Amino acid sequence: MEKYFDVSYLWEAFPVLLPFLKVTFLVVGVSVLLGTGFGILLTMAKVGSSKILRKLANGYTTVLRCTPSIILLFLVYYGVPAIGAQFGLDLNQVDKIVFVITAFTLQFAAIMSEVVRSAYESIDKGQYEAGVSVGLSAFQVYRRIIVPQALVVAIPNFGNALIALFQEGALAYTIGLIDVVGKAELIIASNYDTHALEVYLALAVIYWVLSILIEQFFLKIEKVVGKGKRSMQTV
Numbered sequence: 001m002e003k004y005f006d007v008s009y010l011w012e013a014f015p016v017l018l019p020f021l022k023v024t025f026l027v028v029g030v031s032v033l034l035g036t037g038f039g040i041l042l043t044m045a046k047v048g049s050s051k052i053l054r055k056l057a058n059g060y061t062t063v064l065r066c067t068p069s070i071i072l073l074f075l076v077y078y079g080v081p082a083i084g085a086q087f088g089l090d091l092n093q094v095d096k097i098v099f100v101i102t103a104f105t106l107q108f109a110a111i112m113s114e115v116v117r118s119a120y121e122s123i124d125k126g127q128y129e130a131g132v133s134v135g136l137s138a139f140q141v142y143r144r145i146i147v148p149q150a151l152v153v154a155i156p157n158f159g160n161a162l163i164a165l166f167q168e169g170a171l172a173y174t175i176g177l178i179d180v181v182g183k184a185e186l187i188i189a190s191n192y193d194t195h196a197l198e199v200y201l202a203l204a205v206i207y208w209v210l211s212i213l214i215e216q217f218f219l220k221i222e223k224v225v226g227k228g229k230r231s232m233q234t235v
């Protein structure tokens with residue numbers, strides 16, 4: 001059986017793979033939204049006054065950040081149905097994308113909790129006291145002073161976390177989800193493993209382009225937000 005590099009297979013792979021990016025985008029988009037919300041709650045627990053909540057939040061972050069993505073994905077995929085079975089629930093028929101989103105939401109939340117915490121703690125606490133002293137409410141201080149400055153610190157780390165999640169999402173095919181990587185595996189299998197190099201190269205190009213676009217997008221946002229911060233400081 002012939003196995004050689006044929007550039008025509010490379011170009012033919014793009015129109016077949018690209019439509020399946022919508023599944024990848026769905027996984028990443030929902031995981032980011034849910035993970036960011038959960039991450040903010042974790043941050044509130046970390047910087048709050050409750051020692052118990054602080055320890056639980058820090059413990060959660062440590063465990064999740066020390067768990068490889070693929071292991072977490074398998075734990076969710078096999079563990080959640082097993083737990084559900086103990087309560088008489090049959091979760092084996094749940095769409096695979098639900099388990100993928102759940103796993104990456106849990107992981108992204110742990111990362112975002114540290115991103116938000118470090119951004120929040122980078123702001124001088126005296127600014128809060130100064131805002132309150134001039135008659136601003138706590139909500140106004142956070143909205144007008146704390147959050148805008150924290151965003152400047154958080155945006156680069158958020159962008160890096162998003163790119164990492166986008167790349168880690170490639171593991172979804174390991175439990176049978178047909179996203180862009182899953183489709184690539186199907187193409188290779190249908191060709192009896194011939195021209196796998198061309199298909200993987202096409203897949204790599206797709207990830208390279210999208211990762212660079214995401215990086216450039218956040219660089220522009222960082223510049224815009226940074227200009228806003230400098231304008232505030234000169235007023």
